[in-house]
Amino acid sequence: MARISDVAARAGVSTATVSRALNGKSTVDRDLVARVQRAAEELGYQPNGPARNLRRQEAAVVALIISDVENPFFTAIARGVEDVAHEVGYSVVLCNSDENAEKESRYIDVAIQERVAGVILSPTGTTSSVEKLAARGTAFVAVDRPLPHQDSDVVLVDTRLAAKQATAHLIAQGYERIGCITGPVGVRTADDRLAGYRDALRAAKLRSTTKLVRRTEYKAAGAHRAAQELLTQAEPPDALLVANSAMAVGVLQALQEHGIRPGKEVGLVAFDDAPWAELVDPPLSVVAQPAYEIGAVAARLLLARIADSTRPPTTTTLGARLIERGSSHPG
Amino acid sequence: MARISDVAARAGVSTATVSRALNGKSTVDRDLVARVQRAAEELGYQPNGPARNLRRQEAAVVALIISDVENPFFTAIARGVEDVAHEVGYSVVLCNSDENAEKESRYIDVAIQERVAGVILSPTGTTSSVEKLAARGTAFVAVDRPLPHQDSDVVLVDTRLAAKQATAHLIAQGYERIGCITGPVGVRTADDRLAGYRDALRAAKLRSTTKLVRRTEYKAAGAHRAAQELLTQAEPPDALLVANSAMAVGVLQALQEHGIRPGKEVGLVAFDDAPWAELVDPPLSVVAQPAYEIGAVAARLLLARIADSTRPPTTTTLGARLIERGSSHPG
DNA sequence: AGTCGCTGGGTAATCCTTTACTCGACAGCT
DNA sequence: AGCTGTCGAGTAAAGGATTACCCAGCGACT
Numbered sequence: 001m002a003r004i005s006d007v008a009a010r011a012g013v014s015t016a017t018v019s020r021a022l023n024g025k026s027t028v029d030r031d032l033v034a035r036v037q038r039a040a041e042e043l044g045y046q047p048n049g050p051a052r053n054l055r056r057q058e059a060a061v062v063a064l065i066i067s068d069v070e071n072p073f074f075t076a077i078a079r080g081v082e083d084v085a086h087e088v089g090y091s092v093v094l095c096n097s098d099e100n101a102e103k104e105s106r107y108i109d110v111a112i113q114e115r116v117a118g119v120i121l122s123p124t125g126t127t128s129s130v131e132k133l134a135a136r137g138t139a140f141v142a143v144d145r146p147l148p149h150q151d152s153d154v155v156l157v158d159t160r161l162a163a164k165q166a167t168a169h170l171i172a173q174g175y176e177r178i179g180c181i182t183g184p185v186g187v188r189t190a191d192d193r194l195a196g197y198r199d200a201l202r203a204a205k206l207r208s209t210t211k212l213v214r215r216t217e218y219k220a221a222g223a224h225r226a227a228q229e230l231l232t233q234a235e236p237p238d239a240l241l242v243a244n245s246a247m248a249v250g251v252l253q254a255l256q257e258h259g260i261r262p263g264k265e266v267g268l269v270a271f272d273d274a275p276w277a278e279l280v281d282p283p284l285s286v287v288a289q290p291a292y293e294i295g296a297v298a299a300r301l302l303l304a305r306i307a308d309s310t311r312p313p314t315t316t317t318l319g320a321r322l323i324e325r326g327s328s329h330p331g
Numbered sequence: 332m333a334r335i336s337d338v339a340a341r342a343g344v345s346t347a348t349v350s351r352a353l354n355g356k357s358t359v360d361r362d363l364v365a366r367v368q369r370a371a372e373e374l375g376y377q378p379n380g381p382a383r384n385l386r387r388q389e390a391a392v393v394a395l396i397i398s399d400v401e402n403p404f405f406t407a408i409a410r411g412v413e414d415v416a417h418e419v420g421y422s423v424v425l426c427n428s429d430e431n432a433e434k435e436s437r438y439i440d441v442a443i444q445e446r447v448a449g450v451i452l453s454p455t456g457t458t459s460s461v462e463k464l465a466a467r468g469t470a471f472v473a474v475d476r477p478l479p480h481q482d483s484d485v486v487l488v489d490t491r492l493a494a495k496q497a498t499a500h501l502i503a504q505g506y507e508r509i510g511c512i513t514g515p516v517g518v519r520t521a522d523d524r525l526a527g528y529r530d531a532l533r534a535a536k537l538r539s540t541t542k543l544v545r546r547t548e549y550k551a552a553g554a555h556r557a558a559q560e561l562l563t564q565a566e567p568p569d570a571l572l573v574a575n576s577a578m579a580v581g582v583l584q585a586l587q588e589h590g591i592r593p594g595k596e597v598g599l600v601a602f603d604d605a606p607w608a609e610l611v612d613p614p615l616s617v618v619a620q621p622a623y624e625i626g627a628v629a630a631r632l633l634l635a636r637i638a639d640s641t642r643p644p645t646t647t648t649l650g651a652r653l654i655e656r657g658s659s660h661p662g
Numbered sequence: 663a664g665t666c667g668c669t670g671g672g673t674a675a676t677c678c679t680t681t682a683c684t685c686g687a688c689a690g691c692t
Numbered sequence: 693a694g695c696t697g698t699c700g701a702g703t704a705a706a707g708g709a710t711t712a713c714c715c716a717g718c719g720a721c722t
Contacts, residue, residue, distance in 0.1 A: 001467060004679060014702045019680055026681090029700070044466065049444040050390065051678035053381035054707050069406045069425070078400055082427060091441050093424035094400070096413060110422050113380040135375065136332060220606060249606045256610070275551060275580045276607040279587070335709060345672045350710055357711090360670070382708035385677050666721085675712080684703080691696085 080295020162320035163196025179237030224250030239267030282326025411626020493651035494527025510543035510568030554581030570598030613657025
């Protein structure tokens with residue numbers, strides 16, 4: 001594989017000149033630049049990344065550690081991050097923590113080892129692995145969930161408020177026994193959505209009971225079980241707030257199995273505006289989160305922090321939008 | 332940031348011993364290993380990846396270049412690759428080519444520069460960028476689509492046969508004017524699905540006409556337009572074969588807008604068994620592709636090729652499964 | 663006892679690029 | 693003409709881990 005010295009020899013200059021000509025950092029004679037570029041092209045020269053990163057002490061790479069690659073919410077974030085990062089020449093590597101603190105920690109180790117310029121992550125809640133980043137001075141930004149004991153840049157959705165509004169909407173539609181199926185204890189978004197749900201009940205002077213609340217992993221299977229339980233109990237709910245779109249799939253399945261059509265019998269609002277939400281019958285009411293925007297904002301914050309590590313940490317909270325469709329209208 | 336020499340000093344040994352103790356390549360005294368490990372831990376030592384990769388001339392990383400992170404088919408592949416790669420200590424970096432030859436080429440350049448151990452990609456069709464990998468001797472495996480002029484390892488789905496079977500199923504159900512909405516010209520899977528569709532028409536002695544075929548990008552928007560066109564023309568189709576699940580969303584929307592219920596009036600089979608396929612009314616008939624398996628197999632092939640670059644290239648073809656649901660039953 | 667072989671660990675070369683430092687040449691000014 | 697400042701390009705150091713090579717020490721065998 002061609003090295004920089006090969007290019008230098010072919011172009012009849014020193015390696016330093018090749019480096020400068022190719023990276024355009026310093027002024028180099030026009031003719032030489034052309035000669036170097038031609039030589040590089042002819043040899044198919046590709047700089048050795050590890051050597052460059054070793055010398056530069058940093059790679060033009062940001063790591064994005066998300067908790068579920070199969071969740072459209074997170075892939076949309078990924079797209080936002082990617083678009084912004086690419087504009088300024090950074091590559092993005094996407095890692096999947098699977099909501100698993102150990103995997104997260106492992107990926108953070110890899111990120112540190114590879115000397116990435118920065119990390120964007122949706123933290124699993126265990127704070128310890130992120131402390132490693134702080135200790136190294138590696139720039140990082142949390143998305144979707146805050147970090148308990150770190151003040152870092154964070155990009156959030158006001159998910160508690162959104163949950164409250166969605167629940168209030170169900171109440172306004174006349175539903176009276178509203179249940180909530182949300183994610184695991186300790187996952188901040190799951191806690192917040194539950195809190196927002198309770199806020200709305202309280203505001204409406206409805207009694208809140210744990211009998212109508214279920215918490216499971218953020219997947220269809222767990223939500224399916226949860227919905228089954230809720231629907232078969234003595235006093236089943238007449239509406240449900242569901243905490244993400246994968247869960248909505250499980251809940252809709254359960255309703256189908258019980259022959260229940262959403263809306264009329266059981267009102268339904270789910271988080272995340274999945275592409276298929278309008279296709280089910282009746283169309284699914286959703287809380288649309290600005291996922292792409294989250295990613296884009298997080299990437300911009302990260303780049304700013306990479307450029308200036310002394311910036312004061314900021315928290316950006318984006319709003320979510322309730323989209324009312326048929327599944328939350330009894331009429 | 333702690334270096335290997337710091338660990339060596341703290342443990343009272345040479346850097347060579349630290350390296351050997353930590354990597355376990357060579358026999359090192361038990362006590363020394365323990366001392367080194369303790370020293371490393373106390374210092375929070377993380378080896379410098381670029382330095383290691385520079386010396387080793389290869390990084391324990393495989394790049395996975397897929398054409399759409401938002402397509403569940405590809406994210407499932409990613410999961411398969413990840414699971415297998417992690418077992419043997421490789422990291423996976425996920426890159427999104429967006430079905431764009433230039434982006435693909437750029438990611439391949441990055442992969443080469445970073446000296447990744449191997450690349451798995453769903454090629455966009457332009458072969459040239461892959462030639463760079465071959466020229467460097469970097470191991471690679473193509474998934475989902477073959478490479479025109481390269482004989483490399485490939486993992487495919489027999490998508491032409493699956494398309495034929497799906498179309499034959501529609502014919503068997505009594506549909507007579509069957510249309511096809513597939514991906515762009517030159518994308519192999521799109522071409523193959525069209526070919527399979529035509530195979531079935533020919534086998535049933537039905538006339539095949541371009542009036543019933545539309546090709547657009549593999550997205551909902553394109554498919555929506557295509558379906559609109561097909562449905563509003565003089566002799567509209569009475570059934571449709573749709574080439575992926577994102578497109579199915581667009582087609583279902585169009586049908587909805589025309590007040591057409593799938594099945595009775597217009598039969599429908601789409602590729603990819605999306606989680607929501609059973610939730611729409613009537614449930615969507617699909618061709619389920621073994622995406623996770625594709626990823627897992629590709630990763631195993633890649634690892635084998637990394638270990639032995641002289642292996643003869645293999646082509647693995649996996650089968651797809653037609654799942655008949657309500658959308659393809661007129662009764 | 664002497665020698666051979668083996669084991670374990672140290673020394674130093676190596677991977678390749680970037681960049682600090684240095685030097686030469688040329689232009690402009692007095 | 694001589695001096696200074698500037699610009700461009702070369703030389704060589706630095707970055708940190710791995711590993712080829714070498715050496716010391718010890719056990720075993722003759």
